[in-house]
Amino acid sequence: MRFARRKPKPDGVRGSWLKRSVLGMALAMTLPLGVSVVGSGATATAAFDPSGFDFWVDSPVMGPIKSRIFRAKDGNTDRVVYALDGMRAPQTLNGWEIETNVAQVLTDWNINVVMPVGGQSSFYADWNAPSSFFGIGPTGFGSSSGSGATETFLDGPGKSYRYDWETFLTSQLRSALRDRLGFRADRNGAFGLSMGGSAALTLAAYHPDQFSFAGSFSGYLNISAPGMREAIRAAMIDAGGYNVDAMAPPWGPQWLRMDPFVFAPQLIANGTRLWIAAGSGVPSQQDWALPPGAAADHIIRGAPLEAMALANTRAFQVRMMTLGAQNAVYSFPDVGVHDWFNWQDEAYRMIPDLSANIG
Numbered sequence: 001m002r003f004a005r006r007k008p009k010p011d012g013v014r015g016s017w018l019k020r021s022v023l024g025m026a027l028a029m030t031l032p033l034g035v036s037v038v039g040s041g042a043t044a045t046a047a048f049d050p051s052g053f054d055f056w057v058d059s060p061v062m063g064p065i066k067s068r069i070f071r072a073k074d075g076n077t078d079r080v081v082y083a084l085d086g087m088r089a090p091q092t093l094n095g096w097e098i099e100t101n102v103a104q105v106l107t108d109w110n111i112n113v114v115m116p117v118g119g120q121s122s123f124y125a126d127w128n129a130p131s132s133f134f135g136i137g138p139t140g141f142g143s144s145s146g147s148g149a150t151e152t153f154l155d156g157p158g159k160s161y162r163y164d165w166e167t168f169l170t171s172q173l174r175s176a177l178r179d180r181l182g183f184r185a186d187r188n189g190a191f192g193l194s195m196g197g198s199a200a201l202t203l204a205a206y207h208p209d210q211f212s213f214a215g216s217f218s219g220y221l222n223i224s225a226p227g228m229r230e231a232i233r234a235a236m237i238d239a240g241g242y243n244v245d246a247m248a249p250p251w252g253p254q255w256l257r258m259d260p261f262v263f264a265p266q267l268i269a270n271g272t273r274l275w276i277a278a279g280s281g282v283p284s285q286q287d288w289a290l291p292p293g294a295a296a297d298h299i300i301r302g303a304p305l306e307a308m309a310l311a312n313t314r315a316f317q318v319r320m321m322t323l324g325a326q327n328a329v330y331s332f333p334d335v336g337v338h339d340w341f342n343w344q345d346e347a348y349r350m351i352p353d354l355s356a357n358i359g
Contacts, residue, residue: 047098057176061164067173068094070103070113077182079359080112084192084199087239089120091157099340102347109355112183118157119165121242124199125258127163131246152241170207189358191215193343201260208270213357215275217346218309218338221260221316264319273357274328275350278313279336281306286341302337329353
């Protein structure tokens with residue numbers, strides 16, 4: 001399997017590219033909120049897959065959390081991967097189940113799939129506090145569905161309680177999968193899109209006893225770069241009305257701990273196998289083939305978002321190269337915007353490498 005590899009751009013060019021990308025994301029976020037969102041992880045009709053089953057585990061902080069489990073075709077319990085959702089992760093199903101057939105492909109490769117459900121705008125992190133603005137929490141009227149700033153003061157996950165996702169994934173869920181299903185608790189894999197891609201690397205960096213493989217598709221892998229916090233702020237407000245400052249105080253140790261660019265040496269020291277990918281921001285034939293309104297949405301919103309993800313991913317690649325890393329595969333296809341067409345295709349490319357590095 002061959003992957004297109006491009007030379008990193010000179011620093012000045014890369015810097016201006018990042019500025020344009022951040023501006024593009026800000027413009028994308030100011031589009032009318034009535035327009036559907038690219039790669040939302042939610043559609044009008046959820047694509048429920050009856051081959052999976054609900055697996056409920058209690059979090060001491062967040063309460064009962066549902067995951068969807070898809071069993072390996074050969075019945076093994078040694079090969080396990082966590083598939084992480086994006087910013088608009090709904091409370092019903094994981095976006096990978098709603099939008100793709102990746103679970104079926106993985107189970108055909110004899111890999112057990114764990115799809116946590118929920119956690120919109122969470123980055124799958126342990127937050128500093130419940131999301132609120134100016135000390136004002138949810139009003140108790142209505143609930144967040146992940147469709148914009150109008151939901152800033154509405155009820156929703158992570159607003160009446162503090163998000164505690166990293167602890168949940170690496171403690172309560174991990175133990176329950178081992179104790180109740182017999183799943184292996186080490187040499188697992190994790191991959192995700194957008195915020196889920198960043199989170200997969202974070203989980204692998206700080207929990208090497210659990211994760212031997214991590215994949216990031218269109219992840220934000222340089223969140224301490226100029227303008228990135230404000231870009232994420234805009235994205236979180238648009239994705240359910242969340243406050244980034246409740247996740248991690250500005251530029252504090254907790255924020256730096258979440259930045260793959262910063263913790264890259266830890267991934268190298270762990271020997272974690274990495275799959276790092278981002279699209280070019282150029283629409284694919286699948287994007288152009290959509291009905292005009294949907295195509296415009298994918299392209300107008302998805303292109304600048306993917307351009308920013310690509311800038312972040314390239315910066316992370318350069319950082320890893322300067323550290324002499326030998327544990328990463330990079331995939332930069334010629335087409336792909338910030339949407340499920342891109343992420344599903346990337347998952348297909350990744351699966352053989354994932355299969356070889358877990359269990």
